[in-house]
Amino acid sequence: MVKRTSQPQYALGVDYGTNSVRALIVDTADGSPVASAVYNYPSGEQGILLDPRDPHVARQNPADYVEGFYAAVGQAVQEAEAQPGFRPARVVGIGVDTTGSTPIPVDASGTPLAWDRRFQNQLAAQAWLWKDHTAVAEAAEITEQARRTQDAYLAKCGGVYSSEWYWAKILHCKRTAPEVFQAAHAWVELTDFVPAFLTGNTNPDTLPRGICAAGHKAMFHQEWGGLPRESLLRRLEPDLLRVARHYAPTALTSDQQAGKLQAEIAERVGLPAGIPVAVGALDAHMGAVGAGVKPGTLVKILGTSACDITVWPLEKPLPDIPGLCGIVPGSVLPGMYGLEAGQSAVGDIFHWFVQNLVPAQLSQQGDPHRVLSEQARQFPAGASGLLALDWNNGNRTVLVDPLLSGLLIGQTLHTTAAEIYRALIEATAFGALTILNRFAQYGVQIRDVVHCGGIAEKNPLVMQIYADVCNRPMKVIRAAQTCALGSAIYGAVVGGAFRTVPAAQRKMCPPTRDVFKPQRAAAKTYAQLYWLYQQLHDAFGTPAETGNLFPVMKELIAIRNQVRQQAV
C-alpha cells in the first residue's frame, strides 16, 4: 500500500476495442483498478457489420461508440462509488484510446453520416473498422504514387501503405460509394471522434487530431508539413483535397488536452462536468504506455491481432525500417519516436479455428481453447510434422501485404485438431520472431519483451512457445486492461496528477507477473522449423526467385521422426 499524504486521486481510461468498449477507473497513486465495466457493441456480428459477399468488409455502427461510453463509464462510476475514498469529484482526468485506422465519414457539424436516414443502411457510411480490407487496390495505388514523389512518405510506414489505413479507405469510398463520399464533409478517426464528442468540440475543421492516428495512418509528418502534400493527393484523386482541407493543421500528443468533459455527458455518467480529456490515441499505443514501454522494451499486445510497440529517443539516429507499420515522433511517448509493428491476426486465428474446425468431442470437454492447449502441451515441438503460416488475415509486418492468406502443410491421416491448433500458435510465434529479427537487423536493440492482452494472460502455452521459438525470456505483466490503463495514465497527466508520462508510468504501471524462459530442446527444434517457415514465408510472400520447396515436406517428417524417437 502506498502511504497517502493527501486526498486520493483517480483517473478514467476508456478503451474502444474491436468488439467492446471498456471503462477503467484507477487510483493514480499506484495504478490499481478501482472499478471497470465493459459494454459489448450490439450491432452486427459481435459489433462488426459484415457483407456476406465480401469477407474484406468490416464496419461498425458509430452509435455503438456513444452508447458504449454512457453504459461502460456510467457503470464503472457507479461501481467505484461503492469503494471507500472514491468520489466522482476526485477523477482528475480522462484518457481515450480506440482501434484504428477507423475513419468515420461526418457532416459539417461532425455528426456521422450513418445517423442520417439517407445513409443509415449503407455500409460505406459507417465507421470503417481497422480490419476492413476492402481498399487493397487503393492502398496499392497510394503506395505506387507515394513512391514516385521526393517525400519519404513510405519510409515512415514500412515501405507500403496499408489497405487498413485512412486514405486508402476514403479513396475506396470515393470509388465504390461516391454518394457517401460526396455527402461527407470530413473523415474523423474514431480516436479523435470520441474526445470530440466528450468535449463538444466536434467541428471537423478544428477538432484536435491526435498525432498517433495522424502519423501512423494518415501519413501526417512535420517533414512535409502535416498531411501529404496537395500534389500527391491530387494525383490520387482531386476530391481528397477537400478531405485534407477539413483537418486541423497540427496533430497533438496525448499529454495535451482535447477539452473538458461536457456537462450533459458528465451528468449521464455520474461525473462532474469539466474534467480534462486527453487527446486520443490508438489502443495499442496506449497499451504500450500502460505496460511500461520505454527504450529497449518491446511491448506486445496479444489479442485478436498483435501490436508490437517500442520507443526510441528522438535525439538518437534511427534508420527507416522496411516493413514496420510506422515510425512517428510522439505517437507513444512525447519526445520519442513511436515504432509500431504487428501481426494482422493472432487470437483471431485461434478463434477462427475453434469456431469452425473443432470437433464435437473436444468442445464437450469445456472451453475448446483450454482443452486444445492442454492436449497440445502433451507433445513436444516438431512432433506433429505440421507447419503453418500465420497469414489468415494477411501479413502486416514485415511483408505489409493484406492479400496473403493462410497455409498449413504436413497433414497426414492422423493429424489431430490439437496438433493443428499448436501449429497455428507456432506460426504466430514464427511471425513474432520475424519482427524481432527485423528490429535487431536495423539496430533497434530490444532487451525486454513484455506481453499483455487477453492471449498473453490466459494462455501459458502460447507464451512458452513464444519463448521457445524466439529463444529468449518472455515477460507477461499483471494487468488485464493495459490499454485502458495507458489511457488512464494520460488522463492522470492531463489532469495534473503527474508532470510527465514516464513519471506516471513509474507509479502506475503494473509489475511483471510471469517470465517464460526458453527450453533448450524445444528452442533447438524450433530453430530447424523456423528455417522451413522462412522458406515458405519467402516463397509465398515475396516475388524473389525461390529455389525449390521439395525438401520442406521431407524435412518436416524427418524432424517429426527424430522428435518422436527422442520422446519414447
Add this chain to the structure above:
Amino acid sequence: MVKRTSQPQYALGVDYGTNSVRALIVDTADGSPVASAVYNYPSGEQGILLDPRDPHVARQNPADYVEGFYAAVGQAVQEAEAQPGFRPARVVGIGVDTTGSTPIPVDASGTPLAWDRRFQNQLAAQAWLWKDHTAVAEAAEITEQARRTQDAYLAKCGGVYSSEWYWAKILHCKRTAPEVFQAAHAWVELTDFVPAFLTGNTNPDTLPRGICAAGHKAMFHQEWGGLPRESLLRRLEPDLLRVARHYAPTALTSDQQAGKLQAEIAERVGLPAGIPVAVGALDAHMGAVGAGVKPGTLVKILGTSACDITVWPLEKPLPDIPGLCGIVPGSVLPGMYGLEAGQSAVGDIFHWFVQNLVPAQLSQQGDPHRVLSEQARQFPAGASGLLALDWNNGNRTVLVDPLLSGLLIGQTLHTTAAEIYRALIEATAFGALTILNRFAQYGVQIRDVVHCGGIAEKNPLVMQIYADVCNRPMKVIRAAQTCALGSAIYGAVVGGAFRTVPAAQRKMCPPTRDVFKPQRAAAKTYAQLYWLYQQLHDAFGTPAETGNLFPVMKELIAIRNQVRQQAV
C-alpha cells in the same frame, strides 16, 4: 429378366477390404445379387493394428481373415437359401480378391507366424496391410539397386518401387524385427493366402501365386524369369533369396483354379465340398473386372483410396509409363496388360477431416459427410479461395512418394469447414486429372471413365466435381459391390459357367447408373485452379527448380473475387 433355358447357376465372390470382408452370391445369368454379408474385422482400430509411436504402421491379424470367411460366407449362404431357385449345390465357383500388397509371414506349413504364441503380440508377425508405410527407406534402397541393373524392373512399376510393396516390407522386417524374419519360412500375399486356406493347398513352396499380386507388387515378370534375379536380391540382402526360393516358379491368372473348396470349410459355411476356387487377385483389379473394364475404359474404384485400372491388348505396342504403379500382363484380364494407377488416399482424407475437424454444430445435423456436401454444393468452384494437395497419405501416381504430406492454402478468418471439405474433394479430383493426363500423354486413350466404390455411389457432389475438374463425363455404375462381383465373375469362369472373362462380363456386369456431365462455368474455373495445383504439385513434389510461388495466393483471391462477383 433373363429367360432361363436351364437350371440357374450361382457364383460366390469374396472381397477382403481394408476394414471388413464381404461375401456376395450372384446369379451367373445377369450378375444380380442373391445374398451378401459383411464381417468387420474385430482386431485393432477398425481391423487395423496401429503403433501410436509410428503413424506409418498398419498391420492386421490374419485370424480376422479366417473368421471373416466363415462369418460372411456362412451368413450369405444362409440368406441365399431363402431365395427361390437357390441351392448351395448350384454355386459353381468361388473367386477371391483382397487388398495388397499385404504379405503375411508364415511357417513351413503355411501357418501365419502370428498364430504362434511366441509372436502373437509382435506387430511384425502380423499381416502387413497395404497401407503400411514403414518401409520407406527399404523401398528407396530397392529402387536404387534395381535402377543399377540391366533389367526393366522399374519400368514395369512406374519407375519407383513403393514402400507399400512385398519386397520393401519383407526387407524392413529383416532390418527391424530379425527374429520374425528368421522364423518366417516364406511370405504369402493375402490374395494367395485365402485361396490356399480354402483349398488346403497351404504349402508356401507350391501354393498358387496369382500374377496380379506377383506382377504388381513382387516384381514378377516373364522378362526376367519370374521374381527378381538372384543378383538383385543378393545385393539387397542375401537372406531374401530364401524368401524367393519358397515361392512357386510361375504365377497364374485368375481364370485358373487354385484348387477345390476343402470339405471341412465347406461344411462350416453350408456349401458342398469341391467347388472350384479361382486364383486370387487384388481387390481393385477384380473391381475393374466387375465394373466392365476393357480397352479404352478406365475403371476408378473410389473408396478410402483410389485405384485406377485399365487394360491394353498384349499385341498392341505400349510404352513404359513413368509413375504408373504397374503394367502387368494378365493381371486384370487374360491376354491383356493390366495397367494400374492410383491415389493413396481419397475417402480417407474426407474421413480424416470429418473425424478430426468438423465442429459440433455441424455433426449435430446428421451424417457430417452429407451435411458438409450439402453446404459445399451451395457455392461455386473457386469461391472459397482455397486450394489443397491430396497427399495426406503420400502420392502414389504420378510421383510415387509416400513421404509427401497434405497442404492447404488460402485460409482466411472466414474459411468454413464446408469450404475446406470441398477443397479436399477438389484436391483429389486434381489428382485424378493428373493421372488421366499421364495416360493420355503416353498414348493410352481413355474413352470412358467408369466409377464404382463407396464414395462414387454415395456422394454425387464428388462425382460432379470430378466431371467439372476433368472436363469430361464421369460414369457411375449400378453396383454396390464391384470387387466382390469381379471375384464372382472369375468364380463363374473357373466354375465353367462361361468360357472367357469378357463373355462373363457381358452378362454379369451392371449397367451405368449415372453420368455426371461437366458444367461449363465450373470447368473454366477449375482449369485456372488446376494450373495453380500444378505449381504446388511440382514445387513440393519434384526436385526440379520452380520459379516462385508468390502469385499463388494472389491468384486464388483473384479467382475467388471473380467467382463471387459472378454469383451475385
